[in-house]
Amino acid sequence: MPLWDVSHFAQVFYGIPFKQGDRILTGVHEYAANYIAFLQVARRTGVRIEVIPEDADNDVDIAALEDSIVRGDRKPALLAFTHIPTNSGRVYSAEAIGAVAKCHGIPFLLDACQSIGQMPLDVQKIGCDWLSGTSRKYLRGPRGVGFLYASDEAVRRFEPGTLDMYGAKWTAESEYVMLPDAKRYEQYEKCFAAVVGLGAAVQYANELGLDWIWDRVQSLAATLRAQLSEVPGVQVHDKGKVLCGIVSFTKDGIAPGQIKAALLERGINVNTSLKSSTRMDFMKNGLPDEGVVRASVHYYNTEEEISAVVQAVLSIF
Ligand SMILES: Cc1ncc(COP(=O)(O)O)c(C=O)c1O
Structure with missing residues (x-):
């Protein structure tokens, strides 16, 4: 599903109904755009951001993640992790985070902007609820466009941060109905040339394997x-x-x-x-x-x- 640039991460994030004291668990190498969104919501609602340490291999410390989940005063509202950071070659074990998320029933948002196009990604194996990706990096597509995967459960449980007449239909004077699938995260207006370019880039990468x-x-x-x-x-x-x-x-x-x-x-x-x-x-x-x-x-x-x-x-x- 194409969306503008990084906004798809924000589309997911700002759609989660955080309350005061909610916990967001994230990683050491989280990207600035994501972390700034966490900070903004923390200022507005009083959510708490907890950074999970890394293990000796500079991977997310899964034991520390488990520990933080079970020891916390409430179940985290979100696990939000960046797969590969903008500044380093390390790859976090997304599947291990996904397994923890599934085990505890916590929504998991994965920023795969740096991994998409350079490595195989399987959202079922990873077990994420959302995966956000961009066109302009390893996929070698045009700038200004990206995509989002949302699981059926995530679509059922959460709303996008913003809705317009593409993601929802205005059905009565004071009513609207959202599209039944992940297309509800999309916006009406987009750069169609960039979307076509992204499609070609994906096809090209898949052909190479x-x-x-x-x-x-x-x-x-x-x-x-x-x-x-x-x-x-x-x-x-x-x-x-x-x-x-x-x-x-x-x-x-x-x-x-x-x-x-x-x-x-x-x-x-x-x-x-x-x-x-x-x-x-x-x-x-x-x-x-x-x-x-x-x-x-x-x-x-x-x-x-x-x-x-x-x-x-x-x-x-
Ligand atoms: C981890 C990560 N997420 C998101 C982005 C943003 O990508 P874009 O602006 O193409 O959406 C970047 C860009 O460097 C990134 O490194």
């Missing part, structure tokens, strides 16, 4: 991490049992922005991830205040390109 894409992305990223680690002064920051195509690193004495600019001069596109996007992760995992460089490899990259990136990082300053 998500299993093949995932193997290739992981293998190229592992090569890049291994080679970058050999460069004097470089620290690779990705830690985790399962690592994805996002490779994050810094080089001593050179700001991430300078590295990005220097690589761009050599025809290499990387980005930087700043503390303001994943504040908790930077604070709790001791990441450098000035941010990290984020090099995202995809299946179309070659081993020669990986070597070129490493040579370029070696030669900077």
Whole structure:
């Protein structure tokens, strides 16, 4: 179901009827847009945000999650987790979170914006109630469009944050009826060209095969991490049992922005991830205040390109 950009996460989140004292459990690497929404609702209604720590492998600590659920003074109103953060290659165990959510009957919202398109995702196996994704990252689709999965139960139990004449029909002067399925989360107006582009991107990824894409992305990223680690002064920051195509690193004495600019001069596109996007992760995992460089490899990259990136990082300053 297509929606604008990140708004589908908010469409779900703002539709949950939180009350004072309700608990939202989330992760260390939660994305700023999501966390700001939690904070806004916390200010308005007095919900409590609880950040579940990570285990020794930088995965969400499932025992701590269980513990927080059973020890809390009330059942959490929501588990909201980001699958892969914007700033690091780690992949949280979404299926393990889903199993806990199911066991305790707690709604589970998964932000899969960074995972969709680089790895196979099965909402049934994950056991989430909602999964939000974007077009513009590993799916390689146009900007400004994304999609949402909502389970039948989630559709039955919750309303979207905003409704318009697409998601609901005005049936009498003071009545409306929502569409019976997840289409109720959609809005009337959308960028149709972007929606078509997203459809083409999904088809393209499926034709290549998500299993093949995932193997290739992981293998190229592992090569890049291994080679970058050999460069004097470089620290690779990705830690985790399962690592994805996002490779994050810094080089001593050179700001991430300078590295990005220097690589761009050599025809290499990387980005930087700043503390303001994943504040908790930077604070709790001791990441450098000035941010990290984020090099995202995809299946179309070659081993020669990986070597070129490493040579370029070696030669900077
Ligand atoms: C974890 C996560 N969620 C959501 C988004 C937002 O994506 P978009 O603006 O394309 O919806 C990002 C972007 O970096 C992200 O990293």
